[in-house]
Amino acid sequence: MENIINQRQEKIIEEFSVLDGDQEMTIFYIMELGQKLPDMDEEEKTEQNLVKGCQSKVWLMAHLTDGKVTFNTDSNTAITKGLASLLVRVFNNCTPDEILQAEIYFPERIGMNRYIGTQRSNGFGAMIKQFKLFAIALKTKLNV
Amino acid sequence: MTAELPIHTAEKLTGIRAQFPILHQRINNKPLVYFDNAATTQKPQRVIDKIVHYYSTDNANIHRGIHTLAERATIAYETTRSTVQAFINASEKEEVIFTKGTSESINLVAFAFGEVFVQAGDEIIISTVEHHSNIVPWQILCERKGATLKVIPVDDAGELIMDEYDKLLSAKTRFVAVNHASNSLGTINPIKEIIEKAHQYGAKVLIDGAQAAAHLEIDVQALDADFYTLSAHKVYGPTGVGILYGKRALLEAMSPYQSGGEMISEVTFEKTTYNEIPYKFEAGTPNIAGVVAFNEALEFVTETGKEHIAQLENMLLKYATETLGRIKGIVPVGTARNKVSVYSFVAEGIHHFDIGQMLDASGVAVRTGHHCTQPLMSRFNIEGTVRASFAVYNTREEIDIMAESLERIIRFLK
Structure with missing residues (x-):
C-alpha cells in the first residue's frame, strides 16, 4: 500500500532541495507557501482553536468528511503560517489512522531547525502534536 | 558612509571594531551585523583575555585566604570595586555592591529596603517604561507589605508625563523606582528631576541604569541617587555581574538579603551579627572572574571616552532614524527627544x-x-516591536545593510 503522507513528505524535501540551503530564499519560500493558504475567518480565530506551545498565534481546526480529515489553519506571522501550511499539505484528506501512524521526518531532512531556530522548531513540534491530537479525537468520533 | 565623520574618528572606530573578535564572522554567509546591544553587548578581547588570565594564574577564593593566590584574587576583585566607584562617582567604594545583575540589584533593594522601611499604606511609584525586573519586585513588595503601586504614565513619544508624576507624589510616597533609559524605546528619563521631587516628600529613589551605563555619564552624587543599578554585560563586560550602588546610611540600615558566607561578622547558634557593607550584601562566593574582567570593560569605556561613545552612537541613532524611518510601512515606536541608541519600530x-x-x-x-515591557507595549496597543540597538562598534554601513534587507522583506510581504 502506498503511503500518501510519505509521498507528500518526499515531494516537500525535493522542493526544498532546489533552494540549496539558502537561508533567505528558504524563508521567503516558506512565507510564500503561507500566503497561498486561504485566511481563516476572523470568528474562527478563537482562543479554543489556538495551538498551545507556539510563541506566534496559530489557529488550527479539523473536520471529518467521508472518514477523512481536512484541516484549516492560520497564523498571525507569515513564517508560522507557511510552516503550518506544510503540515496541512502533509496531513490533509488522510484518515485519522494514517495521520496517527505517520512519522514526520521531512523537517529533519530539510534541516528546518537551521532555518527557523530552536524556538520556532519547538512550536513546529507543538503543531505536529496538535494535528495528531485532532486525529485521535476524530478517530474516536468515527468509532462511536 | 563615514564621510561625515572626521578622519580620526573613523580610524578610531576601525580600531574599536578590531578589538571585538566576535564581530568578524559571517552569519548565513553574510557579515554579522550585531544590533542587539541593548540585550547584551559584545566583549572586547581584553575582557576575554582577563577571564582566561584570571583562571590561568590567579584563581582563588577571595577575602579569607592568607595565601598568595587568595591575595591576588582579592586585590583584583577589589580593584574593580574602586573602578566602579570612579565610573559612577560614588563617594566611597563600600557603597558599591557586586550582584549578579540589575535584576538581582533591584530585588535586593525591594527586599532589604522594603523589609525595614515600607509599611502598609505606603506608596511606591514606578513608570510605564520599566522593564519587568523593575516592576515585579515592587509588586511583590507591595503585596507583602500592603503598600500600593503607582505608575507614571507616558505620552505618545514615550516620554514620562511629569505633571502626572507630580500628582502621584505625596506624603505616602515611600519609594520611587525608574530607569535612566528605557530598554524598549531608548527614552532617557529626567532622573535628576525625578529624584529631586521624590526627595521633597522624603521618598528614596532607585535608578535602574541597565540601559544607560554604556552610553551616559553617571554621577550618583550629582544626581543624589539613593540607589543606582547596572549590569556588567551591557557595558562590554561579562554576564553574571551586576552593580548596586547605595548610600551608606541606607545600606547600613537595611536588612540583609541573602545569608551565608562572607556576609557575617560572627556566628553562634544563638545569634549572628552581620558584616559591614558591602560584604553584608555579598553572601557566598561571587563571580570573581567576571568581576575581575569587568574592570577591563570599564577601562575600555573610559579609554574610548564616554563623550566619544555618545557622539558615535548619536550619529548612528540619527542615521538609523532617517534611513529606517524612510522605508514605507515602518512606524517608529518611541520618539522621545532624548534617547540612547535604540530604534524600535513596527511594520504595518x-x-x-x-x-x-x-x-x-x-x-x-x-x-x-x-522586550520584557508588556505594560509599555499595551500602552502603545502593540504586541511587540523590532528593536535595533547600537553600540560603539557599529557602523552606518551596517544600518544600510539592515535597511536594504528590511525593504526586501516588506516588498515581499506586502
Whole structure:
C-alpha cells in the first residue's frame, strides 16, 4: 500500500532541495507557501482553536468528511503560517489512522531547525502534536 | 558612509571594531551585523583575555585566604570595586555592591529596603517604561507589605508625563523606582528631576541604569541617587555581574538579603551579627572572574571616552532614524527627544517575528517581541516591536545593510 503522507513528505524535501540551503530564499519560500493558504475567518480565530506551545498565534481546526480529515489553519506571522501550511499539505484528506501512524521526518531532512531556530522548531513540534491530537479525537468520533 | 565623520574618528572606530573578535564572522554567509546591544553587548578581547588570565594564574577564593593566590584574587576583585566607584562617582567604594545583575540589584533593594522601611499604606511609584525586573519586585513588595503601586504614565513619544508624576507624589510616597533609559524605546528619563521631587516628600529613589551605563555619564552624587543599578554585560563586560550602588546610611540600615558566607561578622547558634557593607550584601562566593574582567570593560569605556561613545552612537541613532524611518510601512515606536541608541519600530501588517527571522537570514541580529515591557507595549496597543540597538562598534554601513534587507522583506510581504 502506498503511503500518501510519505509521498507528500518526499515531494516537500525535493522542493526544498532546489533552494540549496539558502537561508533567505528558504524563508521567503516558506512565507510564500503561507500566503497561498486561504485566511481563516476572523470568528474562527478563537482562543479554543489556538495551538498551545507556539510563541506566534496559530489557529488550527479539523473536520471529518467521508472518514477523512481536512484541516484549516492560520497564523498571525507569515513564517508560522507557511510552516503550518506544510503540515496541512502533509496531513490533509488522510484518515485519522494514517495521520496517527505517520512519522514526520521531512523537517529533519530539510534541516528546518537551521532555518527557523530552536524556538520556532519547538512550536513546529507543538503543531505536529496538535494535528495528531485532532486525529485521535476524530478517530474516536468515527468509532462511536 | 563615514564621510561625515572626521578622519580620526573613523580610524578610531576601525580600531574599536578590531578589538571585538566576535564581530568578524559571517552569519548565513553574510557579515554579522550585531544590533542587539541593548540585550547584551559584545566583549572586547581584553575582557576575554582577563577571564582566561584570571583562571590561568590567579584563581582563588577571595577575602579569607592568607595565601598568595587568595591575595591576588582579592586585590583584583577589589580593584574593580574602586573602578566602579570612579565610573559612577560614588563617594566611597563600600557603597558599591557586586550582584549578579540589575535584576538581582533591584530585588535586593525591594527586599532589604522594603523589609525595614515600607509599611502598609505606603506608596511606591514606578513608570510605564520599566522593564519587568523593575516592576515585579515592587509588586511583590507591595503585596507583602500592603503598600500600593503607582505608575507614571507616558505620552505618545514615550516620554514620562511629569505633571502626572507630580500628582502621584505625596506624603505616602515611600519609594520611587525608574530607569535612566528605557530598554524598549531608548527614552532617557529626567532622573535628576525625578529624584529631586521624590526627595521633597522624603521618598528614596532607585535608578535602574541597565540601559544607560554604556552610553551616559553617571554621577550618583550629582544626581543624589539613593540607589543606582547596572549590569556588567551591557557595558562590554561579562554576564553574571551586576552593580548596586547605595548610600551608606541606607545600606547600613537595611536588612540583609541573602545569608551565608562572607556576609557575617560572627556566628553562634544563638545569634549572628552581620558584616559591614558591602560584604553584608555579598553572601557566598561571587563571580570573581567576571568581576575581575569587568574592570577591563570599564577601562575600555573610559579609554574610548564616554563623550566619544555618545557622539558615535548619536550619529548612528540619527542615521538609523532617517534611513529606517524612510522605508514605507515602518512606524517608529518611541520618539522621545532624548534617547540612547535604540530604534524600535513596527511594520504595518507584518509581524515582528517574521522581520526578526528574515533579518537574521541577512546576518542582522535584532530583538523582536515585548522586550520584557508588556505594560509599555499595551500602552502603545502593540504586541511587540523590532528593536535595533547600537553600540560603539557599529557602523552606518551596517544600518544600510539592515535597511536594504528590511525593504526586501516588506516588498515581499506586502
